[in-house]
Amino acid sequence: MKPFGLALLFASACLGFAAAADISTLTGKKHQGEVTAINDGVMTVRTEGGPVGVAVKDVFVVDYGRKVEVPAKDAKYDELELIDGSVIRTTGLLIKGKAVEVTLLQPPGEVAAPTMTIPMETIFSFSRNADDAKARLAWKKVLSGRGKRDLFVLKVNDDLTPVAGTVLTGNAAGDAIEYEKEDGGKVTFKLSRATGGLVFNQPPRGQIPPTLCKVIDLFGNTLIAKDVQVTKAGVKVTTVAGAVFEYPVAALAKLDFSQGNISYLSDMEAVVTAPQPVAGEPYFTYLRDKNQDGGQLKLDGVSYAKGLWVYPDTTLTYKLGGDFRELKMLVGIDESVPVANSTARLVITADGKELFAAKVSRKDAAKALNLDVKGVKELRITLERDGLYLGNQINLAEARVQK
16 A cells, blocks of 8 residues: 555544444433434434434433543633633733633643634633632632622732623733723723733623533533534534534543532522411412422423422522523423413513513413523522413423522
8 A cells, every 4th residue: 555545544433433433312311423413402413333312311421532631730810601601721922802722731732722712701700720729719709799880800910800890891902901990991901911800790680591411621621511512623612602613523521411519409508578368268379390289290291300389479489599591490380270371471581680470371381491600699580470370380491500
């Protein structure tokens, strides 16, 4: 064989190795091959025996057999967190207009870390010295005490001092920002002066796209993805926040579909607010994991083992502590309710900001909610009666918060 032919064969073999993955499913089945597409709820895998279609809802993990590269012992890096919980290690950051140009941390290894451009409205925070445990702890305290403005954070004598205001825009070079302080005055800050970091107080988004998977790359970054498209160059990842990342397949460690770190509201303690009971009349506020007859919650012909049955004039308050990013549930009136025209109004707020408010009707199909609770400390769910107290209890099936 000619040298060119040998080189081509070697290159093809390396490409196939880079793209090969082990796909594990929730049912225990395993597939080995190249993921060629993820479309319409189906993952297509090219195996030795031919293409195989796997329902995305059944996928547990796609493992490319590569370990996340550990940074060198003396490596210094910062950390960018998006509003969807995606976390990115960086060694350089520029803000040009409303776009943020990020240089990813390059750990030891042969795969080069790409430079990414991210819309500023998708960013939650940028923390300096994320490689240092003490700096991470101090940053966590800054986040826990943040108010309703952006923060330009200075490090003064090992203490982090935030300056509240609003990040307006970056300059052409990307090394400075125009910043409006609380008193309305505008100043230009060099990014190098943000020795502690930046916090962006983004407005609540309410309903958000559902999470498809977590994309974990070789560089130690985790992306919360709503979509993963296979391209000729590798993969194109769109996060729940709307940021887009493009990778060669060789830069991927795994696609995690397990949706871990979930807490069901029915397993959490709620503070209940409701009118005082009237003597001689039935009094209910809410039930966990069952309907008022003791059976499972049921919507559109499907039974659910987890969820809440909520009575009207009830408010449930949950202390989330800023630890979760998504609230998911299926909302509707249980099939066991005999009143065909029963309705109620559901209102969901996060730290006082309304995320969802709508009338729920027995005649309508159940509605899937996927709400943004990133950084939220207090979640409040209120059911308001719409008319007489008759059949207007609702189900919050599979109600859960996810980290």
